[in-house]
Amino acid sequence: MAKGKKKVPGINASSTADISFILLIFFLVTTSMNSDAGLHVRLPNPPDENIEQDPPKVKQRNTMVVTVNMYNQVLAKVGNSESKEVQISELRQLAKDFIENRDNDAKLPELHAVELPAPFGVQNITKNHVISFVTDRATNYDVYFQIENELYGAYNELRDELARKTFGYGYKQCNEDQQLAIRQYYKCMISEAEPKNYGNQ
């Protein structure tokens, strides 16, 4: 054998690209870029068992009570008006009218003059309003979620409208101070009662 003359044949690497392509496609299929999204909610602090608490007295005109029974029927009682059965899609408008009370209706929540951060100054807002949401233990989660979605949607729409009126752009584009001011203007007051147990699981 002649030394230094032997040639090692090179490995044919032309298929490596195909192999790695297959690997790439495998990873694209099996992994998920799952961007979790959902409705963000803040729960109240746990009830204190040591202190017997009376439920806070709220005037009837200041409350909106949404009740869902075990048959997923929705009952809404807005302020001082009679309670009536409603569709879930109607809830958003009802809640918006209730929170806003633009015409100072005697049946809807009282307006209080409240000092708010700039640029609002002193404004008449329904600062004592409460939206109470009562479910049954046998209510469907989907119905619960849709109602929750509409109620939070009412606040979000009001905030967005206010931002557009005051600043000329949507709530999401506002800076932090502006968002804080708007949040104080329309403060989220959704209270969830302990569910009733008529429809036993």
Added chain:
Amino acid sequence: MPELNTSSLPDLIFSILFFFMIVTSMREETLKVEFKAPSGTEIEKLERKSLASNIYIGKPTREFRAKFGTASCIQVNDKFIDVSYIGQFVQDERGNLSERDKPFMKVVLKSDVNTKMGIITDVKMELRKAYALSIVYQATQR
């Protein structure tokens, strides 16, 4: 015409592969419950996934029905648990976070649309007791 040099093509593809391996995540938990998220309009994205702990609520999938029945179950970390264990679960998950992130912990409730509210309320009550107050109802954009 000179031939195009494709010798760097495998390296190129490999780097794309590594990119995908890093940014995407393998589903860590195998779902043991049937789960279909509700859809809504007021959906916000979860900013940081590392702060989130998942709780699945739904009916057990077919292979687990013989063992666990068809009533709604709670699943965390690949196993079925009782409601009373939620507090412990929150403690564990909170322990995994760094001190700075602890106040920002979020619990993501992934409940099936056909679940009854009773079990969800029980879970929420346990979360309140464990002071995991920031929760997310997982849903899809309508």
